[in-house]
Amino acid sequence: MPRSTRTYDHFCMLARALEQVGNRWTLLVVRDLLRGPRRFTDLMDLLGGITPKTLSQRLRELEDAGIVEVDRQPGRREVWYRLTPAGEELAPAIHGLFRWGLRHARRPPQPGEAVHAEHLLAAVRTVLDQTTPPDRGLVWHLSFADDGTYTLAYDGDAWILRPHIDSSPPDVTVSTTTDAWTDYLIAPPNERPRDPRGIDLAGEPRDIDRFRDLMTRFPDGAG
Amino acid sequence: MPRSTRTYDHFCMLARALEQVGNRWTLLVVRDLLRGPRRFTDLMDLLGGITPKTLSQRLRELEDAGIVEVDRQPGRREVWYRLTPAGEELAPAIHGLFRWGLRHARRPPQPGEAVHAEHLLAAVRTVLDQTTPPDRGLVWHLSFADDGTYTLAYDGDAWILRPHIDSSPPDVTVSTTTDAWTDYLIAPPNERPRDPRGIDLAGEPRDIDRFRDLMTRFPDGAG
DNA sequence: CTGGATCCATGATGATACTG
DNA sequence: CAGTATCATCATGGATCCAG
Numbered sequence: 001m002p003r004s005t006r007t008y009d010h011f012c013m014l015a016r017a018l019e020q021v022g023n024r025w026t027l028l029v030v031r032d033l034l035r036g037p038r039r040f041t042d043l044m045d046l047l048g049g050i051t052p053k054t055l056s057q058r059l060r061e062l063e064d065a066g067i068v069e070v071d072r073q074p075g076r077r078e079v080w081y082r083l084t085p086a087g088e089e090l091a092p093a094i095h096g097l098f099r100w101g102l103r104h105a106r107r108p109p110q111p112g113e114a115v116h117a118e119h120l121l122a123a124v125r126t127v128l129d130q131t132t133p134p135d136r137g138l139v140w141h142l143s144f145a146d147d148g149t150y151t152l153a154y155d156g157d158a159w160i161l162r163p164h165i166d167s168s169p170p171d172v173t174v175s176t177t178t179d180a181w182t183d184y185l186i187a188p189p190n191e192r193p194r195d196p197r198g199i200d201l202a203g204e205p206r207d208i209d210r211f212r213d214l215m216t217r218f219p220d221g222a223g
Numbered sequence: 224m225p226r227s228t229r230t231y232d233h234f235c236m237l238a239r240a241l242e243q244v245g246n247r248w249t250l251l252v253v254r255d256l257l258r259g260p261r262r263f264t265d266l267m268d269l270l271g272g273i274t275p276k277t278l279s280q281r282l283r284e285l286e287d288a289g290i291v292e293v294d295r296q297p298g299r300r301e302v303w304y305r306l307t308p309a310g311e312e313l314a315p316a317i318h319g320l321f322r323w324g325l326r327h328a329r330r331p332p333q334p335g336e337a338v339h340a341e342h343l344l345a346a347v348r349t350v351l352d353q354t355t356p357p358d359r360g361l362v363w364h365l366s367f368a369d370d371g372t373y374t375l376a377y378d379g380d381a382w383i384l385r386p387h388i389d390s391s392p393p394d395v396t397v398s399t400t401t402d403a404w405t406d407y408l409i410a411p412p413n414e415r416p417r418d419p420r421g422i423d424l425a426g427e428p429r430d431i432d433r434f435r436d437l438m439t440r441f442p443d444g445a446g
Numbered sequence: 447c448t449g450g451a452t453c454c455a456t457g458a459t460g461a462t463a464c465t466g
Numbered sequence: 467c468a469g470t471a472t473c474a475t476c477a478t479g480g481a482t483c484c485a486g
Contacts, residue, residue: 006247006457006458006478006479008248008251008272009271009272009333009335009336010251010270010271010272010336010337010339010342011332011333011336011337011338011339011342011343011405012251012254012324012339012342012345012346013321013328013329013346013349014250014254014317014320014321014324015251015342016324016328016329016330017320017321017323017324017327017328018250018251018320019328020324020328021320022245022247023458024229024458024459025231025459027241028231028233028235028237028238028241031237039467039468040467040468040469041468041469044468047233048232048233049231049232049233049460050460051459051460051461051462052468052469052470053459053460053469053470054458054459054460055469056469056470057458057459077467077468078467078468079467079468079469086326089323089326089327092319092322092323093316093319093322093323094237096315096316096317096318096319096320097237097240097241097244097319098236098237098240099236099315099316100240100312100313100315100316101235101236101237101238101239101240101243102236103309103312104240104243104289104309104312105236105239105240105242105243106236106239109234110232110234112232113232113233113234114233114234115234116233116234119233119234119235119237122235122237123235123236229459229476229477246477247477247478248478262448262449263448263449264447264448264449267449272479274478274479274480275449275451276451276452276479276480277477277478277479279449279450279451280477280478300447300448300449301448301449302448302449302450
């Protein structure tokens with residue numbers, strides 16, 4: 001099994017970091033593990049276009065690098081992959097690249113590009129994290145008819161995105177589809193309808209107003 | 224000419240960013256342009272191990288992506304490459320990866336690893352940028368007998384590293400070699416001698432004391 | 447000399463099929 | 467569900483050469 005450890009041989013910590021996470025697909029694997037543990041096929045699904053061979057190799061490299069831990073329970077079919085603390089610490093670097101992409105590579109979905117609710121919401125989370133912090137915790141549930149449900153919450157310190165498992169009651173519940181949500185996000189903020197087709201909001205009126213207000217910050221984060 | 228534009232086909236701004244800067248060597252090229260314009264052979268020298276073919280291809284991709292600008296003056300031999308504003312905005316992402324490497328891939332130089340004063344100082348700059356900001360501007364000149372002279376300065380807002388061209392008078396002048404400076408940096412702060420062999424400091428005593436004090440922050444940045 | 451281009455070898459990735 | 471096996475293609479490295 002080729003361990004693909006091509007080095008740069010520079011005494012430079014950027015080069016060292018890129019030897020660990022600079023291979024093709026690697027940072028996208030970490031991206032999808034930042035929202036919690038995932039199984040092999042979960043990752044195959046989120047990482048549209050990766051081959052099982054490559055995913056398998058990347059996971060093993062990340063395990064060797066101490067970035068990913070593997071949870072294999074005897075007698076259980078599934079294998080769960082999750083980030084170690086060192087892996088979690090890649091978040092700032094990934095968010096840095098994410099923000100650059102948001103500013104310099106923002107274009108509507110191109111033909112053939114896979115669209116996942118999770119990645120749409122990751123962009124929203126990144127922008128919210130750059131706005132003035134709310135004065136209290138907030139919990140939003142976003143339910144995509146075709147792509148699962150997510151919790152986007154401000155925990156008093158940072159905005160967090162997770163696949164929906166928490167039971168904490170939401171301030172706002174959003175019911176939509178990936179298509180409708182994509183249309184909403186790619187429209188310039190001042191051209192977005194107040195009640196977009198295909199997006200239903202439920203909750204206290206003032207909580208819904210706050211949601212609407214915060215969403216006007218996308219994608220520039222100003223305010 | 225293969226333009227090496229292999230895509231991920233994800234509607235995700237991280238994937239979009241990595242399509243621009245995720246190829247092998249690309250971020251190292253940007254790293255070396257962050258300190259100012261460079262010529263092809265300057266880059267060849269700093270990027271030990273890259274082949275001219277790959278460097279040439281990377282520079283053209285970065286130019287196509289709007290990250291690098293090329294300055295070809297008629298009647299002049301040299302070609303200068305420099306970052307565009309979009310390229311400069313990669314700095315936070317690069318520093319994020321740099322900090323991760325500093326925390327999780329810090330080891331002494333391995334046999335065969337190229338050591339450049341510029342990259343040693345880039346690590347110092349990254350750490351200084353995470354310490355409590357000084358109460359006034361500071362200018363240090365660091366002169367490496369075997370690898371040029373650099374200016375490391377706090378401009379009242381951030382720490383800046385540049386190849387030495389400014390004429391502003393320094394608070395401290397450091398005269399050393401890459402080997403002596405490497406030995407100094409890889410030693411734990413509490414094991415570093417007060418006057419390391421091969422490192423000469425010149426300047427007002429209180430400025431030298433401040434230099435010494437700030438250097439104890441490397442590599443953890445605490446304080 | 448700088449700033450590359452060319453040729454060939456090798457390693458990394460992709461496509462597809464298949465298995466415990 | 468969680469991968470492996472095989473084969474094809476593409477990207478990269480090494481060496482060499484060349485034009486201004």
